[in-house]
Amino acid sequence: MAATRPVTIAITGAGGQIGYALAFRIAAGDLLGPETRVRLRLLEIPQGVRAAEGTALELEDGAFPLLEAVDVTTDAERGFDGVEHALLVGAKPRGPGMTRADLLGDNAAIFVAQGAALNAAADDAVRITVVGNPANTNALIASAHAPDIPASRFSALTRLDHNRGLAQLANAVDARVDELDGFAVWGNHSASMFPDVSRTTARGDRVTGILGARLGGPDGVREWLVDTFIPRVANRGAEIIEARGSSSAASAANATIDHVRDWSLGSTGTTSAAVRSDGAYGIPAGVFASFPVHAIDGEWVVQEGFEPDAFARDRIDASAAELVAERDAVRALGLL
Numbered sequence: 001m002a003a004t005r006p007v008t009i010a011i012t013g014a015g016g017q018i019g020y021a022l023a024f025r026i027a028a029g030d031l032l033g034p035e036t037r038v039r040l041r042l043l044e045i046p047q048g049v050r051a052a053e054g055t056a057l058e059l060e061d062g063a064f065p066l067l068e069a070v071d072v073t074t075d076a077e078r079g080f081d082g083v084e085h086a087l088l089v090g091a092k093p094r095g096p097g098m099t100r101a102d103l104l105g106d107n108a109a110i111f112v113a114q115g116a117a118l119n120a121a122a123d124d125a126v127r128i129t130v131v132g133n134p135a136n137t138n139a140l141i142a143s144a145h146a147p148d149i150p151a152s153r154f155s156a157l158t159r160l161d162h163n164r165g166l167a168q169l170a171n172a173v174d175a176r177v178d179e180l181d182g183f184a185v186w187g188n189h190s191a192s193m194f195p196d197v198s199r200t201t202a203r204g205d206r207v208t209g210i211l212g213a214r215l216g217g218p219d220g221v222r223e224w225l226v227d228t229f230i231p232r233v234a235n236r237g238a239e240i241i242e243a244r245g246s247s248s249a250a251s252a253a254n255a256t257i258d259h260v261r262d263w264s265l266g267s268t269g270t271t272s273a274a275v276r277s278d279g280a281y282g283i284p285a286g287v288f289a290s291f292p293v294h295a296i297d298g299e300w301v302v303q304e305g306f307e308p309d310a311f312a313r314d315r316i317d318a319s320a321a322e323l324v325a326e327r328d329a330v331r332a333l334g335l336l
């Protein structure tokens, strides 16, 4: 029986692929649980608004007991008025052969405007999850244009990379994904990301030990990480685009649900999210980088105790340098 007050949630790009998958999961209670009623705001641009209206009709036809209201709008301030969660999905996706950073020129301006609209209209407790690519730098842009909202209320999605890594690792060590802990993705949601297994355990045992026994010791593990695991996780988005002809949608929506649910309700064990760096682990302060995190009392907390070795350090530094370069490119466009 739903008892609590309703929570208002905005989805931008609600007429697109990810928005379509997300809206129904949220209406079904997958985001905030079976006790919490939700009001959805579907924000689109004029070209996408008919599709969002169609989604709203289908949401009505779902007769979801938790869904209290659905509003479709092209006005960002109306869309964000009083929202406690804003899921910033609406942005151009990449096609084959593109990098996510290639999207900056087209997408950066969206996050300037939406940061300002959130600043003007959102609830004081708003939490903003950036999915549209390049997600890390778009979070930086939106946060910079929302000076009254603490930067800690913005985070970008690297949970999809995290989930991809968990699934690959579970296969490799014959475990279930929920038997793994301590896995984390560092850096940018790009090919430079560093999926880090150094502290990952399966049923309490280090996966590096389990893999070492199968692959002939630490050198075999390193070879598997460099040649197989890291590129598979880091290039999975491109693999999906090759296979589907368009970028990941249901898995991206699923990861968004995981991210926001953990942020709101608390995480179990280590997960990954891109948060504003305060300089932790040598990642330059100010950029939004993926870290190992826990969510406690509605806040992402960067997990202490990782000790990157030289191999990890090089990769974390390379991904952080890419984030700095993206930030500088946005500055050069005059948007920061």
Ligand SMILES: NC(=O)C1=CN([C@@H]2O[C@H](COP(=O)(O)OP(=O)(O)OC[C@H]3O[C@@H](n4cnc5c(N)ncnc54)[C@H](O)[C@@H]3O)[C@@H](O)[C@H]2O)C=CC1
Pocket (backbone or CB within 6 Å): 012, 013, 014, 015, 016, 017, 018, 019, 043, 044, 045, 047, 048, 089, 090, 091, 092, 093, 094, 110, 130, 131, 132, 133, 134, 135, 157, 158, 160, 161, 189, 247, 248, 249, 252
């Ligand atoms: N961070 C991550 O892990 C992932 C990020 N993505 C990114 O998510 C974004 C959306 O992907 P899809 O849903 O597949 O794209 P899509 O093209 O199917 O949908 C995007 C929607 O956003 C709308 N839109 C564009 N500008 C807008 C604005 N200013 N306000 C509101 N809506 C706006 C478009 O009209 C369109 O309906 C892309 O940038 C994609 O690269 C995709 C997968 C994973």
Ligand SMILES: O=C([O-])CC(=O)C(=O)O
Pocket (backbone or CB within 6 Å): 093, 094, 100, 133, 160, 236, 237, 238, 240, 241, 247, 248, 252
């Ligand atoms: O690869 C893309 O462009 C879409 C995305 O971010 C992902 O699937 O991780």
